[in-house]
Amino acid sequence: MGSSPSIFRFISTIFPWLFFFSILFLMGSLFWGLFLAPTDYKQGDAYRIIFIHVPSAILGQSGYIFMAVFGFICLVWRVKVAGMIVRSIAPVGASFTLLALVSGSIWGKPTWGTWWVWDARLTSTLILFFLYIAIISLFSVIESKQKADRAGSILALVGVAIIPIIKKSVDWWQTLHQSSTFSLSSSPSMTADMYLPLLSCVLAFYLIFLVIVLSRMKLEIVQRERSTNWVKDFYS
Amino acid sequence: MNPIRKQRVYALVAILLGVSVAIFLVLNGLKQNLNLFYTPTQVIKENLLEVNKLARVGGMVKDNSFTEHTNSLMKSFEITDFNESIVVVYKGILPDLFSEGSGVVVQGMLTEEGSFEASEVLAKHDENYMPPEVAKTLKYK
Structure with a gap:
């Protein structure tokens, strides 16, 4: 446990199974939500965006919490793999947050009457997206992988304060x-x-999140260890 | 845990605490500014709004308060927070979800007569979802 080759082999073994199961599960859940679930008494079919919007918002926030936890491990114990996990999660979490913002905006236009409003929930979610962008920038701007991992981890950890604010924004403020x-x-x-x-869509999004993060992990490991013998052996 | 790691944990916890305190102070200082809208009570009882200054007011559309001009887009309705209510005048098209008994947020200015002249009306949706059949049995409209 903990060494790059064993993690790489473990991901390679479970990946195909996890991939197909997750895709099937996602398609099933979306079909259930978008076609089989009843319409809403007030919004009609427009409410169905909830089956995309809510799971992606949840994943945007959960992704950030995972990043903060692994960032903490990376900073205190200097575990290389933890840094790789933070690096793998950042763009995925950012994508889900963006998806939540865009889908919410598309829903907001017909229901509220506006694409965007600067209320506490929307603004704090936008800040979450910017935090992701800042972390991704740190990773790509600092050349030393180890230093970049630590810098990104610190920002991930400090920024985690935004999560309770997003969560409680609708209760604390109008x-x-x-x-x-x-x-x-x-x-x-x-x-x-x-x-x-x-609920099924939320689970499906978690699985898809895991699949994308794992495939990025694999790439990260191969990139970092491309000159070692075990990588050469694996691909020959 | 060895001493170096312990030190790192302390440093991180100190940073996190510092950031949390800073954020708490900022949010506390900005309390009212972080609300998207004023409630009718704040407008009428506490006089938080200045006349002819752009602001937002939110609440429920009072039952049987909605009137519409027959040959213009002028509409008026009352917004209430179940304590106070304020008359809103609006010229324009209302969002689909606008109805009496549901939430709205209006943007505009308080006039000298004490009514609110809105330039934008947004429908506020609540967190309840249900199929039409269920709504019917619960006597929602």
Whole structure:
């Protein structure tokens, strides 16, 4: 455990299975949400964007928390693999955050009457996106991989304060964005035939997130260790 | 844990604490500015709004308060937070989700007569979703 070759081999073994399972699971969940779930009494079919918007927003935030945790490990124990994980997550988390912003905007135009409004929830999510961009820039601007890993980890760790702000923004301040439809602590403000497909979409997005991060990890390991014998052996 | 690692953990925890305190102070200082809109109570009871200054007010559209001019786009309705309510005049097209008994956020100016002249009306959606059949049994419209 912990050495690059063994992690590389482990990812290579499970990857094809995980990949096909995740794609199937995602297609099934999206079909369930976008076609089989009932329409909303007020918004009609427009509400179906929730099956994309909510999972991508959740993943944008979870991705950041994962980055902060592995950043902490990278900084304290100087574990190389932790740095690689932070580096692999950054662009994926950024993409999901962007997807949440764009899908929310597309939904906002017909429902609220505007593409964008500077309320606390939307603004804090935009800050999360900028944090991701800053971390990605640090990784690409600093040439020494080790130094870049540490710099990115520090920013990931410090920026994690944005997550509770995003989460609680709709409760702390008056916002245009509605409060959460489902949480772990109370029953969802949705009927089961709507939130079950939503839950399924969230799981599917987690799987897809894992798949993309793992494939980026593989690439990262090969890039860093391209001159070693085990990489040459593996590809010959 | 060896001493160097312990030191790193302390340093990181100190940084995190410092950042959290800084953010808390900033957010606390900006309290009112971070709200997207004022409530009718804040406008009428606390007089937080100046006349003829751009601002947003939000709340529920009061039942049976909506009137529409027959040959212009002029509309008026009342926004309430169940304590106070304020009359809003608006000329323009309303978003699809606008209806009496649901939330709105309007942007515009307070007039000297105490009504609110809106230049933009946004519908605020709540967190409840349900199929039409369920809504019917619950007597939502």
